[in-house]
Ligand SMILES: [Co+2]
């Protein structure tokens with residue numbers, strides 16, 4: 001047997017698509033729409049004052065669609081809506097350990113938006129890869145809270 | 151016991167996020183990047199002449215990232231790149247039965263891009279919800295081929 005590479009020794013860090021984030025103008029309307037049209041159940045709703053967002057998770061299999069509505073026009077989602085209108089804003093990769101994931105990405109030359117992870121939805125720990133280092137895609141990293149249903 | 155609604159009787163039709171599609175300029179470079187940075191393995195690669203696309207699926211959990219590069223500038227992905235640059239272009243919901251899904255969506259007042267499903271990646275059957283009826287999001291419906299690993 002050959003010596004495993006570091007990636008083989010540590011095992012996969014990215015485990016699933018945690019969620020895909022859609023920027024919406026009206027959160028309640030969007031939650032109702034994805035329930036009515038696609039049968040996606042509301043799992044969770046919260047306000048994140050720091051991010052300037054009111055958000056809801058609607059379930060799809062073991063993943064979710066994160067619906068994101070701005071609390072104020074100068075928030076990241078407010079600016080996204082101003083620039084692009086409603087649409088897909090981010091994709092979130094679920095990771096088993098966000099510190100290991102961040103170290104590996106930095107070692108691969110990618111910039112992350114935060115020096116240390118921030119609190120995300122439902123007490124998860126999150127960070128973001130800089131879209132300029134990731135083909136224009138805003139990739140979020142999510143380590144779910146211990147005891148979360150994922 | 152109360153009489154089930156039609157949705158309860160038929161069970162959920164949308165079962166998972168099948169894939170998220172990223173428009174890229176260079177397919178080989180993108181496949182190498184998602185392998186190196188995120189450890190996502192190449193599952194499948196094909197050319198779809200009708201759609202004017204060369205594409206690859208890289209695996210993430212039970213889902214995939216679909217990397218889409220244009221065969222010609224006037225293809226849908228070519229036009230997307232011209233308008234938006236590289237980035238997230240679509241999200242695909244896996245469905246247990248694409249004909250049932252299409253009927254329900256039309257009954258809910260949503261327009262689909264094709265009258266009948268077309269052949270998608272790896273002999274799946276696919277259709278798309280019109281983004282104007284879906285908050286600016288291009289939602290693909292995918293019924294995997296019988297015997298596909300999903
Ligand atoms: Co998110």
Ligand SMILES: [Co+2]
Nearest residue numbers: 171216242290
């Ligand atoms: Co697709």
